[in-house]
Amino acid sequence: MGPATAEERGVPIASRVLTSVRSGSRMLGVFALVALAACVDNGAEGRAADDGPLPVFRGGAEAGGSLPVLDLMVGVQDRTAFRGIRRVMEMQTSETGSSVRMEQLEDVGADGTGQFSIELFDVLMAPTGVDTLAYEMLFESSTRFLWTMRDFRVRNAAQAASHYAITLLPESPTVAGIPCVRLSFVRNGQNGDRPGHYEADVDPNTGFVLAWQEFDDAGLPLTQIAYESFEYGGDVSNMILRGRSFSAESLNLFAPLDSQAGFEVHWPDVLVGDMQYAKAEVQRVPTSLVAGIPVGQTSYLPAGRWLRLVATDGIEALVFAHSEETTTTSAELAGQLGLYSHGSWTIGLGKIDGAAFVVAGRCSEAQIQQVVGSAF
The missing domain is CATH 3.30.200.100 (MucB/RseB, C-terminal domain)
Known part of the structure; x- marks a missing residue:
């Protein structure tokens, strides 16, 4: 960024x-x-599956059901109070068209009412020559984008079940001390130059995504995000929360x-x-x-x-x-x-x-x- x-x-x-x-x-x-x-x-x-048809629906069958944890995942980030440090790796495209690896630590917290904060904790890897002040300015301006758009979300369980092959993988990872299940999401069909392939490590008791990856068409990670520390109900009193x-x-x-x-x-x-x-x-x-x-x-x-x-x-x-x-x-x-x-x-x-x-x-x-x- x-x-x-x-x-x-x-x-x-x-x-x-x-x-x-x-x-x-x-x-x-x-x-x-x-x-x-x-x-x-x-x-x-x-929207809930029983909210009726939407104005535009392009292909795919109506969902016949979903994993129970999938329903828990809808909107979980916004209704959960927590505090944690996460490691973020992203492959980004430079102005010359080459792939650039970015890696940083983010301090993330929320109060469970929709108010949140994402602070740049440490830059671990950035391209040579990046102006530090400009980088911090861009990060600050993009935190809402990171929270609502970049971070992996199940926005609608019925649609997700219709348009993605969702698989419960055999791995049982532990992320930040919390036992998780690992789910694979692979979009049905190809829509453009990105395959729509994700894996998410999810707390099965809450539906909270504690780690996730997005893969390119060669199976290599485009994005990897994982909490290294995490506490439900963690203290966010020293953070500037925003809606x-x-x-x-x-x-x-x-x-x-x-x-x-x-x-x-x-x-x-x-x-x-x-x-x-x-x-x-x-x-x-x-x-x-x-x-x-x-x-x-x-x-x-x-x-x-x-x-x-x-x-x-x-x-x-x-x-x-x-x-x-x-x-x-x-x-x-x-x-x-x-x-x-x-x-x-x-x-x-x-x-x-x-x-x-x-x-x-x-x-x-x-x-x-x-x-x-x-x-x-």
């Missing part, structure tokens, strides 16, 4: 390209992460969104793989600082009302957010899709027809482009 691992370039959106844009990759990444992460809430993105930054109003996915939002809604009708919409909301971005970033004061993240849509296949998520259309004359990223890599995530942002947008998912750049192109 340091500046040496970011990559950004202008990519055509359908036939609406004006010129190729190259902004500073560091600041592009900061604004993209703030735009995505500062708007997320702390509840489970998934969401922006106020938001939930919308009904089954009713017209334009009338609920009060402005024109751009709804992508092309999603990734078997994802379906799980949530829609309108949030208000203030003119203020979030993690030291002047949100609401730039054309990347203008102040005012934003629509945010979340789609999921039960495990992975796709987030699309856009601002209310304005009369701004700024040409920054106008008609362009700027791309930024964050671990196995692809994040894009830009402006079309006066609306700023941000989109992200564990998917290919081509798929991100298709999602954006279908919304405008």
